[in-house]
Amino acid sequence: xxxxxxxxxxxxxxxxxxxxxxxxxxxxxxxxxxxxxxxxxxxxxxxxxxxxxxxxxxxxxxxxxxxxxxxxxxxxxxxxxxxxxxxxxxxxxxxxxxxxxxxxxxxxxxxxxxxxxxxxxxxxxxxxxxxxxxxxxxxxxxxxxxxxxxxxxxxxxxxxxxxxxxxxxxxxxxxxxxxxxxxxxxxxxxxxxxxxxxxxxxxxxxxxxxxxxxxxxxxxxxxxxxxxxxxxxxxxxxxxxxxxxxxxxxxxx
Amino acid sequence: xxxxxxxxxxxxxxxxxxxxxxxxxxxxxxxxxxxxxxxxxxxxxxxxxxxxxxxxxxxxxxxxxxxxxxxxxxxxxxxxxxxxxxxxxxxxxxxxxxxxxxxxxxxxxxxxxxxxxxxxxxxxxxxxxxxxxxxxxxxxxxxxxxxxxxxxxxxxxxxxxxxxxxxxxxxxxxxxxxxxxxxxxxxxxxxxxxxx
Numbered sequence: 001x002x003x004x005x006x007x008x009x010x011x012x013x014x015x016x017x018x019x020x021x022x023x024x025x026x027x028x029x030x031x032x033x034x035x036x037x038x039x040x041x042x043x044x045x046x047x048x049x050x051x052x053x054x055x056x057x058x059x060x061x062x063x064x065x066x067x068x069x070x071x072x073x074x075x076x077x078x079x080x081x082x083x084x085x086x087x088x089x090x091x092x093x094x095x096x097x098x099x100x101x102x103x104x105x106x107x108x109x110x111x112x113x114x115x116x117x118x119x120x121x122x123x124x125x126x127x128x129x130x131x132x133x134x135x136x137x138x139x140x141x142x143x144x145x146x147x148x149x150x151x152x153x154x155x156x157x158x159x160x161x162x163x164x165x166x167x168x169x170x171x172x173x174x175x176x177x178x179x180x181x182x183x184x185x186x187x188x189x190x191x192x193x194x195x196x197x198x199x200x201x202x203x204x205x206x207x208x209x210x211x212x213x214x215x216x217x218x219x220x221x222x223x224x225x226x227x228x229x230x231x232x233x234x235x236x237x238x239x240x241x242x243x244x245x246x247x248x249x250x251x252x253x
Numbered sequence: 254x255x256x257x258x259x260x261x262x263x264x265x266x267x268x269x270x271x272x273x274x275x276x277x278x279x280x281x282x283x284x285x286x287x288x289x290x291x292x293x294x295x296x297x298x299x300x301x302x303x304x305x306x307x308x309x310x311x312x313x314x315x316x317x318x319x320x321x322x323x324x325x326x327x328x329x330x331x332x333x334x335x336x337x338x339x340x341x342x343x344x345x346x347x348x349x350x351x352x353x354x355x356x357x358x359x360x361x362x363x364x365x366x367x368x369x370x371x372x373x374x375x376x377x378x379x380x381x382x383x384x385x386x387x388x389x390x391x392x393x394x395x396x397x398x399x400x401x402x403x404x405x406x407x408x409x410x411x412x413x414x415x416x417x418x419x420x421x422x423x424x425x426x427x428x429x430x431x432x433x434x435x436x437x438x439x440x441x442x443x444x445x446x447x448x449x
Contacts, residue, residue, distance in 0.1 A: 002411055072275075096271055100432065221369075
């Protein structure tokens with residue numbers, strides 16, 4: 001039985017887990033290695049680490065963290081944040097990351113996706129897209145942690161990403177992120193039903209019903225959330241039991 | 254008790270080493286023929302593409318070395334596929350330890366390719382899976398699969414049933430990633446380490 005994945009996301013700043021709403025107002029949420037090990041123990045299917053410091057001088061701190069995580073965690077994990085070259089990825093994979101995610105740098109230079117896919121294989125290249133629905137009803141791609149709007153449509157960029165060799169899409173709706181009122185069902189559905197690669201829904205998961213909806217209505221392959229797990233508003237075992245009762249295929253321990 | 258992980262031009266080798274460290278097993282990563290042949294057991298891991306991996310192995314004479322090993326050998330993911338007869342991935346003649354054919358998941362099944370995520374292993378047979386419950390979950394990432402035959406010791410369904418583990422004499426292969434399959438994977442690795 002192939003299952004839907006539940007993915008806690010850890011935003012990392014200066015080696016600590018943080019969580020904000022709408023990409024701002026950061027709160028401390030603990031030691032990332034400890035949290036990661038706890039999530040793996042509780043039945044998380046994968047983990048995502050997004051380094052939101054991601055300045056050049058912090059790069060070394062990140063690879064050390066990745067190395068620690070790889071030694072303490074027995075499930076797959078993705079690392080993202082500020083990745084812009086084959087060399088960046090080489091270091092992270094060598095430190096033990098299973099996949100990496102690219103975002104702004106790939107929008108600025110789409111060929112980065114192609115270079116990474118041919119060097120390391122599509123299976124480890126996750127294209128992270130931050131998107132926002134504007135008043136015209138269309139979903140646009142945003143850069144730099146949601147600070148910079150582009151004229152690129154989310155759907156077009158996702159398709160281009162697949163053509164360039166991305167192995168997975170991590171889709172974050174900025175309209176929904178942090179609001180805990182549910183995932184962006186329409187855009188998630190549009191991508192996951194039209195793309196040949198898995199789509200991870202992110203942003204807005206606030207209740208167990210929201211996860212059920214994003215799997216059942218939007219056919220997402222995986223759902224990602226951060227604060228509701230960090231602050232123990234929803235426990236992963238409870239969420240999985242609930243989804244199982246709703247006939248969503250999930251991995252139960 | 255020395256476990257050697259074969260180093261070649263494929264990814265994911267570090268993860269296997271870290272997983273062995275987690276379960277307290279000593280292992281080294283090496284491409285040295287003498288080191289590999291004198292190991293107590295050998296792990297042949299890999300994430301990558303079949304034809305470039307095979308040409309690398311041939312160039313470094315590792316193809317013959319692997320085929321001639323008499324100690325327990327565990328191929329993981331691409332490693333298992335390379336131990337089969339032939340892969341459709343760039344029409345590659347593989348090591349032929351297992352007679353199985355490796356084919357691509359059809360694009361018209363309505364399933365995403367690669368299969369990426371957790372799936373169950375069933376019809377478990379033999380000492381590698383001793384104490385592992387039927388329908389345990391393991392982590393898979395692959396676009397190609399080995400067909401079923403008498404060497405199948407675990408099967409998985411992704412649109413249809415295929416071999417998620419193979420066994421012939423001292424050779425074992427698993428399509429999933431035990432190094433990333435939580436406690437189930439660690440238990441399978443432990444069992445491999447304890448094989449005599």
